[in-house]
Amino acid sequence: xxRMNCSRGxxxxxxxxxxxxSHFLSLSENKNQSRTLFKVITEEGFAAYETLLYLxxxxxxxxxxxxxxxxNQRYQAAVKEYEHLYGPLTLRMxxxxxxxxxxxxxxxxxxxxxxx
Amino acid sequence: MWNYEKxxxxxxxxxxxxxxxxxxxxxxxxxxxxxxGASLRYLSQRYTAPNRIVMAVLTDIxxxxxxHLEMIATIVHQxxxxxxxxxxxxxxxxxxxxxxxxxIWPQAAGGIPFNACEFQSKGDPLTDLFEDLxxxxxxxxxxxxxxxxxxxxxxxxxxxxLREREIVHFQRFGxxxxxxxxxxxAKNFYAFNPSFDAEVSCPSCKEASTIx
Numbered sequence: 552x553x554r555m556n557c558s559r560g561x562x563x564x565x566x567x568x569x570x571x572x573s574h575f576l577s578l579s580e581n582k583n584q585s586r587t588l589f590k591v592i593t594e595e596g597f598a599a600y601e602t603l604l605y606l607x608x609x610x611x612x613x614x615x616x617x618x619x620x621x622x623n624q625r626y627q628a629a630v631k632e633y634e635h636l637y638g639p640l641t642l643r644m645x646x647x648x649x650x651x652x653x654x655x656x657x658x659x660x661x662x663x664x665x666x667x
Numbered sequence: 668m669w670n671y672e673k674x675x676x677x678x679x680x681x682x683x684x685x686x687x688x689x690x691x692x693x694x695x696x697x698x699x700x701x702x703x704g705a706s707l708r709y710l711s712q713r714y715t716a717p718n719r720i721v722m723a724v725l726t727d728i729x730x731x732x733x734x735h736l737e738m739i740a741t742i743v744h745q746x747x748x749x750x751x752x753x754x755x756x757x758x759x760x761x762x763x764x765x766x767x768x769x770x771i772w773p774q775a776a777g778g779i780p781f782n783a784c785e786f787q788s789k790g791d792p793l794t795d796l797f798e799d800l801x802x803x804x805x806x807x808x809x810x811x812x813x814x815x816x817x818x819x820x821x822x823x824x825x826x827x828x829l830r831e832r833e834i835v836h837f838q839r840f841g842x843x844x845x846x847x848x849x850x851x852x853a854k855n856f857y858a859f860n861p862s863f864d865a866e867v868s869c870p871s872c873k874e875a876s877t878i879x
Contacts, residue, residue, distance in 0.1 A: 593678060600676075600731065604835065607723040608842035641672045661675040662741040 588633045592640075595626035669730070676734040677828040681745035681821045686760035688817055689746035690776060693763070695813070695829070696739045697773020697781035700805040706732035708786035708802060715862040717792040717847050724843040725799075728836050735829055740771045742825060791860040796844040800837060807833035 602619040609615060630640055638654040695701045709729030716722040747760070747769040755764045762778060773781035787798050810830035817823050848856055859865055 589674065592674065593676075596674075597676065601835070604724070604727055604731070604839050607727055608720055608839055608846065610720075640674060641670050643670070658673065661673065661679075661737065662744050664680050664741075664745060 585633070585637055588629060588636070591629040592626065592633060595622050595629055598622035599626050669733075675738050675741060676731070677738060677825055679738055679741045679745060679825045681742065681819070683819060683821070684748060684750050684754075685746050685819065685822075686750055686755055686758035688819065688822055689743045690758075690760055690763065691813055691816055692739060692746070692822075692826070693743050693772075693774060694776035695806070695809060696736065696743065696771065698775035698779075698809070699785045700802065700809045701773070701775075701781070701785075702732050702736040702739055702806075703773050703781055704785040705729075705802060705806065706736060707783070708788065709799065711786075711788040712795045712799070715788075715790045715792065715795075717861050718850065720846040721792060721796070721843045724839050728839060731832070731836075735832065738825055738829065742822060743771055744769075746822070790862060792847050792862050793844070793857060794860075796840060796847060799840045800844065803833045803837040803840060807837070 599619060599622045602615055602622065605615055606612065606619060634640055638657050640658075642655060697703050706729050709725045709732065713722050713725035713729070716725055747755075750758075750760075750769070752764075755761055763772075763774075766772070775781075786802070787795070789795050789798070807830055810826055810833065813826055814823060814830070817826070847861070851861060852858070
């Protein structure tokens with residue numbers, strides 16, 4: 552069945568209801584642990600992004616390449632751990648794993664002040 | 668194609684609402700030197716960039732400006748949430764409230780709506796890069812002005828982070844300008860538009876890995 556062959560984008564099959572709020576995790580659950588991990592993501596992600604900008608104008612700087620690699624690895628590892636424990640931070644096209652429910656909206660949005 | 672990451676570039680956690688501050692800080696959302704103009708300026712200019720270094724700098728700084736736009740919106744949102752109409756009136760936020768309640772809308776501190784005339788995309792790399800350098804300084808001055816007006820450390824902290832980023836971006840744009848000028852005649856940098864009249868030899872994709 553081709554569900555994308557529709558001028559309105561994705562077409563759900565008939566009778567597919569919406570999830571209710573009761574599916575959502577309690578926001579207070581494991582808050583301290585998730586905050587600590589979130590801080591690591593923010594710090595390592597910033598170190599990686601800042602070095603990325605530097606590398607745009609200094610593409611041959613080996614120290615910067617090593618620094619970027621180091622922090623980007625730590626950033627990726629922290630994101631992976633966070634996503635394993637709490638749900639997705641970003642929707643990646645490279646994720647091939649099949650999921651049983653749509654968890655994208657379960658964790659707070661940044662402006663809600665959930666994790667930072 | 669962009670990917671959204673469900674986090675702020677730098678944390679914003681404001682516990683005391685203050686609509687007076689929101690009225691000031693909204694300027695960095697949709698004001699003349701705000702983050703909306705910054706992101707649209709760089710992301711629009713990159714198509715006529717003269718080399719791959721400038722294309723990368725414009726794309727990556729333009730992308731970071733979108734993250735700054737989200738930080739500013741979050742600051743304004745957290746400064747206005749939960750306020751009563753009486754508190755809003757007392758803090759001088761009533762004119763904004765009348766049109767937008769406490770929704771986020773791009774305007775300057777004085778109420779002037781966002782306008783694409785606040786930035787240029789001239790299709791001339793030297794013109795554009797000098798504008799970008801000036802834009803970073805103008806935004807830095809605006810953040811300095813904001814920091815003189817706010818006392819709440821929960822608001823000042825993320826604003827200081829954003830101010831620092833203007834300085835880093837200015838440095839990167841300076842390097843991008845230098846990379847562009849190195850491809851031109853040093854005795855006559857401004858004789859023509861290198862992206863239109865006589866294209867600077869932008870290396871093909873095969874050669875791109877060799878530029879340093």
